[in-house]
């Protein structure tokens with residue numbers, strides 16, 4: 001049962017007693033959300049720790065936020081576009097809600113070559129997180145949803161907000177209407193689909209956040225076949241695809257038949273350092289149809305045109321520069337820098353005899369602490385070493401007994417963090 005917002009609640013909480021309440025009822029779905037969104041919660045813990053230890057040199061390996069400067073070939077392109085806006089000739093107002101066609105085509109050429117994806121199937125956005133929310137508006141409240149457990153919390157939290165998730169079951173830590181596909185080291189981070197219930201939508205992130213596992217070609221082939229057999233739609237999140245260095249697929253569209261069952265969302269955040277610049281995209285293939293045969297792309301286009309006025313033209317100019325040969329090469333160097341960080345972190349935890357996953361095809365290291373609550377491990381590491389990580393249970397019940405460690409950081413901090421961990425764990 002959710003806490004009723006009674007006068008007692010206000011008297012016992014940090015909120016002042018309201019002088020006046022409106023007659024507007026609260027969205028019941030918002031009441032089903034459990035605590036705050038994970039990442040602001042971690043930021044709050046960080047602030048509390050800093051207040052308690054003002055002189056501590058905190059190292060942030062929690063929220064997956066990039067730290068290295070964006071190559072100037074890309075920032076110069078954005079600056080040039082920005083300056084051009086101050087001229088009559090260079091000024092541009094509203095662009096196409098779907099994005100600049102040159103950028104849409106460049107993304108198709110760069111990431112979906114030979115997969116039959118065209119620029120007009122790619123919708124440019126202000127980031128994958130926004131696209132997840134707009135996709136939820138598209139899907140509505142009457143669909144059933146499956147997620148990997150553990151996985152990026154936005155899939156579940158947006159499902160709750162739009163009313164797909166049903167009641168939260170305290171005893172299991174799960175929402176009644178969501179299917180949690182357990183992904184753990186024992187099953188090579190891929191669910192047993194033969195025992196997985198059918199759902200309309202399957203959110204699937206690869207490389208997975210937080211485990212760092214990149215699904216194999218065989219695993220994704222099973223997933224596409226499963227979706228086809230069940231008449232489901234896969235929402236495939238490839239935000240970390242640029243970190244893959246083995247033969248694992250970078251896009252779901254490498255799998256035959258995926259165009260008829262999958263939407264793909266992705267982002268410039270993690271491969272271009274655009275976490276604060278804000279640029280992403282969503283692919284909706286023409287062949288993807290609802291049960292009545294209506295093309296999904298037509299409805300998504302309507303959502304984009306109605307709910308979004310397009311990504312910034314300055315940022316899209318930066319996106320184009322990212323995909324130029326020199327731009328992408330410069331970004332490759334930054335990605336390799338983070339990948340080296342991940343290797344240093346993996347080696348440090350392994351030297352402590354801990355079971356470590358991830359860190360190879362993703363900038364996240366997934367460390368197991370058998371028998372321990374992940375929030376307790378998070379709190380102990382923070383208290384003892386002034387290192388911020390993320391408790392695995394923040395990504396779903398399947399994440400308990402784990403912490404996620406981000407490889408996004410300056411090398412000297414990563415090395416210092418590993419030294420502290422070796423001394424204190």
Ligand SMILES: Cc1ncc(COP(=O)(O)O)c(/C=N/[C@@H](CCC(=O)O)C(=O)O)c1O
Nearest residue numbers: 039063064127128129152209239267269280
């Ligand atoms: C699988 C996955 N998909 C999308 C996003 C967000 O992408 P953008 O909105 O494009 O920056 C993320 C971002 N994750 C970060 C930041 C989380 C946040 O602050 O929302 C993290 O897990 O630490 C992600 O992991």
